[in-house]
Amino acid sequence: MAPIRNARVLFSSVPKDFPVPGETTVYDTSQTIDIDTVPLNGGFLIKTLVLSVDPYFRGRMREPEAESYSSSFPLGESLDGYGVGKIIRSEDSAFPAGKYVYGPSLPHQEYSVLSSNPDSDMMFIIEKDPKLPWTAFVGVAGMPGQTAYMAWKEYSNAKKGEIAFVSTGAGPVGSMVIQLAKRDGLRVIACAGSDEKVKFMKDIGADIAFNYKTTDTREVLKKEGPIDIYWDNVGGVILDAALEFTAVYGRFLICGMISGYNTGLKGIKNLALAYPKSITLHGILIFRLFSKYKDEFYATVPPLLASGEIKYKEDVSRGLETVGDVILAVQEGRNNGKAVVIVAEE
Amino acid sequence: MAPIRNARVLFSSVPKDFPVPGETTVYDTSQTIDIDTVPLNGGFLIKTLVLSVDPYFRGRMREPEAESYSSSFPLGESLDGYGVGKIIRSEDSAFPAGKYVYGPSLPHQEYSVLSSNPDSDMMFIIEKDPKLPWTAFVGVAGMPGQTAYMAWKEYSNAKKGEIAFVSTGAGPVGSMVIQLAKRDGLRVIACAGSDEKVKFMKDIGADIAFNYKTTDTREVLKKEGPIDIYWDNVGGVILDAALEFTAVYGRFLICGMISGYNTGLKGIKNLALAYPKSITLHGILIFRLFSKYKDEFYATVPPLLASGEIKYKEDVSRGLETVGDVILAVQEGRNNGKAVVIVAEE
Numbered sequence: 071m072a073p074i075r076n077a078r079v080l081f082s083s084v085p086k087d088f089p090v091p092g093e094t095t096v097y098d099t100s101q102t103i104d105i106d107t108v109p110l111n112g113g114f115l116i117k118t119l120v121l122s123v124d125p126y127f128r129g130r131m132r133e134p135e136a137e138s139y140s141s142s143f144p145l146g147e148s149l150d151g152y153g154v155g156k157i158i159r160s161e162d163s164a165f166p167a168g169k170y171v172y173g174p175s176l177p178h179q180e181y182s183v184l185s186s187n188p189d190s191d192m193m194f195i196i197e198k199d200p201k202l203p204w205t206a207f208v209g210v211a212g213m214p215g216q217t218a219y220m221a222w223k224e225y226s227n228a229k230k231g232e233i234a235f236v237s238t239g240a241g242p243v244g245s246m247v248i249q250l251a252k253r254d255g256l257r258v259i260a261c262a263g264s265d266e267k268v269k270f271m272k273d274i275g276a277d278i279a280f281n282y283k284t285t286d287t288r289e290v291l292k293k294e295g296p297i298d299i300y301w302d303n304v305g306g307v308i309l310d311a312a313l314e315f316t317a318v319y320g321r322f323l324i325c326g327m328i329s330g331y332n333t334g335l336k337g338i339k340n341l342a343l344a345y346p347k348s349i350t351l352h353g354i355l356i357f358r359l360f361s362k363y364k365d366e367f368y369a370t371v372p373p374l375l376a377s378g379e380i381k382y383k384e385d386v387s388r389g390l391e392t393v394g395d396v397i398l399a400v401q402e403g404r405n406n407g408k409a410v411v412i413v414a415e416e
Numbered sequence: 417m418a419p420i421r422n423a424r425v426l427f428s429s430v431p432k433d434f435p436v437p438g439e440t441t442v443y444d445t446s447q448t449i450d451i452d453t454v455p456l457n458g459g460f461l462i463k464t465l466v467l468s469v470d471p472y473f474r475g476r477m478r479e480p481e482a483e484s485y486s487s488s489f490p491l492g493e494s495l496d497g498y499g500v501g502k503i504i505r506s507e508d509s510a511f512p513a514g515k516y517v518y519g520p521s522l523p524h525q526e527y528s529v530l531s532s533n534p535d536s537d538m539m540f541i542i543e544k545d546p547k548l549p550w551t552a553f554v555g556v557a558g559m560p561g562q563t564a565y566m567a568w569k570e571y572s573n574a575k576k577g578e579i580a581f582v583s584t585g586a587g588p589v590g591s592m593v594i595q596l597a598k599r600d601g602l603r604v605i606a607c608a609g610s611d612e613k614v615k616f617m618k619d620i621g622a623d624i625a626f627n628y629k630t631t632d633t634r635e636v637l638k639k640e641g642p643i644d645i646y647w648d649n650v651g652g653v654i655l656d657a658a659l660e661f662t663a664v665y666g667r668f669l670i671c672g673m674i675s676g677y678n679t680g681l682k683g684i685k686n687l688a689l690a691y692p693k694s695i696t697l698h699g700i701l702i703f704r705l706f707s708k709y710k711d712e713f714y715a716t717v718p719p720l721l722a723s724g725e726i727k728y729k730e731d732v733s734r735g736l737e738t739v740g741d742v743i744l745a746v747q748e749g750r751n752n753g754k755a756v757v758i759v760a761e762e
Contacts, residue, residue, distance in 0.1 A: 345672060
């Protein structure tokens with residue numbers, strides 16, 4: 071077969087604050103690939119089906135010399151992230167043609183040659199639940215849902231009747247946390263940045279849901295708290311409010327601080343309450359919990375999604391050309407549900 | 417016997433920033449007591465022997481309506497704090513005359529009538545180790561030493577070969593932490609605010625000791641870190657430096673933040689490193705660890721002090737009239753060793 075287009079999304083320049091679609095990332099169609107003859111070098115060729123766009127992307131859009139937990143996107147090369155692809159050709163018996171692969175570093179291009187990493191269990195063959203779309207497997211049944219599930223199990227020490235407060239409660243992480251907390255018998259306070267998101271948080275069981283842009287978080291927590299568990303995806307003034315209105319022995323699960331990703335983080339003023347309140351705080355990174363909970367997660371969560379016992383919401387866009395806009399929407403909180411990009415149907 | 421003087425230290429006004437001896441606290445000799453006839457109401461009368469002056473005093477020098485983990489000092493009444501007294505008369509069989517009592521709320525006056533609290537194990541009869549002065553029992557063998565010992569046992573998860581960083585390493589808490597870390601086989605970095613304190617920290621085993629006023633904490637930790645455990649007594653920029661140069665899975669034991677007690681705390685900028693580094697942070701309050709470790713502490717620590725295996729340093733002053741100055745010295749870090757006040761010999 072002749073070479074065909076292999077469109078991709080390039081990382082073109084480091085954003086000053088918010089990413090600029092078409093400038094900091096560029097959709098590029100100049101590359102071609104011959105899928106029958108491209109050398110595999112012991113690896114395998116995938117056709118990309120779905121890709122996830124996540125808040126942590128902003129942290130990777132940086133100068134390469136700045137250290138972080140995740141590598142920077144290489145300038146002039148394709149973005150990469152969580153995704154699912156169909157294996158078209160393979161020289162790796164662990165990743166045979168016809169199967170589907172899930173992994174954290176799928177290039178944002180239509181076709182890619184990948185090689186397995188024997189030191190990591192983060193990329194693997196994945197079975198599709200027939201009742202769920204592939205998009206779910208990069209969202210509520212992928213990294214975000216796993217982050218929520220695994221860290222909640224590991225660190226929340228949740229007890230029936232306690233009060234949990236969840237930020238970004240309409241996103242794929244927060245909405246899973248809300249539902250896990252409800253399943254454990256907690257009262258749940260949740261916030262997000264639009265009235266539509268507030269409605270969704272109520273639909274999935276939040277006892278108190280509010281729009282932090284129009285309602286003062288401190289007033290809500292003063293009235294409805296003190297809280298026992300705080301799940302933080304935002305940092306800044308909401309984290310400070312949670313510290314102020316936590317109960318003694320409060321557990322803080324720190325998963326992200328998107329309030330500071332684009333414009334710099336506000337200093338946290340209330341951390342001095344850690345000792346009078348005997349607070350415990352845990353920083354969460356999925357890599358470090360994954361092996362322990364992987365099997366349990368896949369045995370538990372997809373069936374609960376398929377049966378509707380755990381609900382989720384996706385904000386689906388189609389085509390690699392939408393990735394730049396989706397990245398910005400996620401940083402601005404304009405997505406309504408887990409942001410996923412369908413690159414191709416099977 | 418005729419009434420005698422019962423001198424005391426009154427809390428007179430809330431400090432604006434640093435306490436002002438003679439203004440925010442006043443030494444008062446107008447009160448008298450008849451120690452033979454003063455009603456005990458089921459309690460007991462003590463002669464105060466030693467009192468502890470601690471950093472947390474500043475937090476209690478506040479308006480009564482401000483909530484905190486410790487009660488505010490009542491305006492116009494005696495200060496109170498950790499101390500040891502000799503029981504002179506008693507109507508409480510659990511606190512018989514002739515014995516010595518240790519407790520967290522001994523009034524800063526020469527004589528006091530106390531009553532036991534059945535809900536608290538914080539005040540109790542204490543046996544003196546003949547090789548140790550009473551002052552040690554409000555310092556390295558009292559609340560500060562207990563705070564260090566109990567929280568280190570509970571939260572440090574220390575492993576041989578790891579690196580610990582200790583702030584206020586010449587004080588009674590920090591110097592105990594340094595020595596516990598060394599006994600557990602760790603490498604210890606410690607800081608304090610004078611060259612004399614640096615010398616003491618080296619004498620008790622710190623591998624790296626520096627004066628944070630003349631040496632950049634970030635430079636030290638960049639060179640000698642990353643650290644595995646940080647014991648925080650100061651907050652502010654030193655805590656931020658520790659967050660920056662912690663290893664993955666760093667444990668942060670937050671015991672106090674004296675950098676902010678008098679002039680307000682700087683916002684913590686680097687807490688967003690909690691998730692990439694999978695940091696765990698524990699707020700420490702002695703009340704909540706005391707019952708679990710009390711017996712172990714008294715069986716272990718006083719003998720190690722008496723034998724010289726654990727060293728300590730005291731900054732002893734004499735007479736209740738010195739309390740106001742000692743409070744200020746502690747807030748300014750001018751004390752050299754645990755600040756204790758000898759009120760009376762037996």
